[in-house]
Amino acid sequence: MGCRVTSVNRTPIQNRLGDLATLLKFLKVYPYSEKRAFETDIANLWKYGRDEEAVKRLKRLGGCLLLRRPKGILDLPPRHDLRNQIDLSLDERQLYEGIRSQALAKIDEALAQANPGTKSHSFVNVLQRIEALRMVCNLGLHYHDRHEIDTTLHVSPTSENWETLAQRTVVFSTWRMTLNLIEVGLKQASIRCLRFDGKAPQKERQAVVDRFRRDPSIKVLLLTLSCGAVGLTLTAACRAYLMEPHWNPTLEDQSLARIHRMGQKKELTTIRFVVKNSFEERVIEIQDFKRDLASVLLNPQGESGFSTRNKPLEVS
Template identity: 40%
Template sequence: MIQRERGWAFDQEYIDLWEAHKTDHGIYFINKVSNAYREEEPPEFRGGIIADTMGLGKTLTMIALVAADLDTPTERILHISSCLQSVPEVGTTLIIIPPPFSAELKGHRSAQKSPLYSVQWKRIILDEAHFIRNANSTMAKAVCALSASSRWAVTGTPVQNRLTDLASLLKFIRASPYNDIKQFETDISSLWKSGEDEEAARRLQYLSACLLLRRAKGAIDLPSKTDLLCPVDFAPEERTAYEALRQKAIHSIDEAVSGFHLGPGANVYANALQRIESLRIFCDLGLQYNARHEPKKDHEWPRIAQQAFNSRRGMEAIVCTECSLSFDFTESLLDESGPSNSGHQFSSCMRFICSECTRKFNRDRRKMECGHKPACPVASVSTGSDAFEEIPDTLSATPTSLTKLSSKVDALIADLNSLPLDTKCVVFSTWRLTLDLVKAGLDRNSIPNVRFDGQVPQNERGGVVTRFRTDPTVRVMLLTLSCGAVGLTLTAASRAYLMEPHWNPTLEEQALARTHRLGQTKPVTTVRLYMRDSFEEEVIKVQRTKKQLANVLLLPHDGGSGGDNLETLQGLRSLL
């Protein structure tokens, strides 16, 4: 890292993006990724991306870098570009945690009024840097606008869903020429789109080798980790009920596809999404799923808008049709519920307008228009993580008359009962209702447990974690993904369960990695439960596709864009 903060290695002392060549006519510079050349020296660059796998101690690494300044507090001369001559320099490192930072920017009418923007920092360290992978977001713009001599992006997941995730990080660290997202598209992304896969992979891996520092978990002495993928069979009566739901889902999608170009008046797309979600929820709840509650129709759009929005956002980012700002589930994990998460508008034809654009519309006395005649119904939705834990209100609020648990919960309880009594476990699920059913099973089997979800007040969450860690009688902690995927260390547990596959595999890995990190003293086992011959198997296939992209990027270190609504519908139809 110290080497990287010295700037470009034009003499190729170590692998770098640019190489300098001297000729009789002067010096020219070659971009080793694209082989393009230029006569002007590339803009200075110091820093990089720290992408150690989760739990390896990225925070300690960055503290060590800051502490290294104590050896040479005044000797290192830092470059200040000509456009920043009037900005005073400070020999201080600024560490950013994304959500409250974006709040700092919003709190000032002009950036110059904020102390964060009034100086040139010696170094900026951006923690959880994947939260700026949407370059158009307020958070990304706020972070990229800061002045610094060195810039470090810290994330174990530099790519989650698509290559543009990485492009946003390069814009932040200002690694010329790839601080320009269009240049990244030209030199790398476009090659994939044109079928030049091998050259695209070569360029991406070379770029990664130059700018990205990553140690595999084998680099330190962590206990072993075993990952289990455990299929569960439906009971005969569950299979019958599931197949009935599956046929309804196929019918809803066929109806949506056939009528897609004729207008969205019947909420066909939202109804199809609800049917898909019902299959996923049924896999968790079994016969506790209340199938008597059918999805609501279009005249009740305000009731189902949030759930349709959650389903759509879980599969891929949703983009504001007015300003092109995108939102997905993982971007709101660190955010607290509040005004910034609400006020967005979502129509039954899947048009989305963010809260800032909605406020502009209100100021201009304009209404959101989707272009359909008649106009489709619109409702307010929240991007907060709490809203994501909810299941559709077309289901019962809590499991009742628990004469029988679902087969998946039965399998979980049987596995827990087979473990030594001193083995602490964590159980993750997307939905609180699933955790309700799991808790009922735990209580029935006298397995002491604690719970951590969006309904636990902030001031009580630390106490829940402390009790789980220190009370030897508490064997299980129940967590929602929205609460447990970031910011927690759960090394008291040595076994972690995931109740259902999620569309975003990185989200799963972030959650399960809570147990396998520095401080863990026991071998760790992760258990991913899924129902055999169900839609959950298809979600796992989607995960593998997304993982392949990240693997291409990280290969030197470790040894796709979303379609439109119609393409997404047809993709779901093929999965069924």
């Protein structure tokens, strides 16, 4: 007796078109359950510059396979998405440029390697340097003592004073070290906060969320993106900060959806921090590419401006 296979999935495409190929294989969507057929009919069209035809085929495929509930049909309060662009100080810029030069040198070294094994190791070093660039954007001059952040540090406010956090707020970051620094600043400003990251035991996590919801004197909840993206209801908050752009924009969207969802009674304001003239701007470009690619599939009846190809990695 035959059976039908379905998939409940909020993110059929997270990073690249190959994510969809894997899903089609699981769903046994003939003929695209075979990777070669998917590449021939859809993926390779982008490689050869036939973008418009690839978009049309992907839209037709999505129209046949997807049953989705757009968020727009829900009666939710407005959400205001803001982007706060930050300038590095002179000392921070000097630190950033030093690490950037190291990253460029590692890229040149990796490209010059003839041995595949050595080249692979060199590219790992490149990724580590890129991660360091992102952390300098996040931590500034605290980058050097990032493993020793404690209450003895003096943390100055960024573009907004701590005292403006009168509204219930959720702060998201990729890194625990960033949350460490923010937590120190909040305590110095006598602002009560709770924290929820990968070190929190599973059985205690819901208790943290419940306490944040019930106690209005707790103004801030600190969350890592990996913990905040799924399974939580954070409608007690009406303000959110994303401390840095993440490679995967879907993870950001899912985290913000924990706040802007059924049960939310107030307007939501989100603030994304981006450092000017830094690698973070390149991450934003990658986010836009991924969002455009996903929109082709998730909005098969709508217009899509997606007609770009993969761009080479740049360290700016």
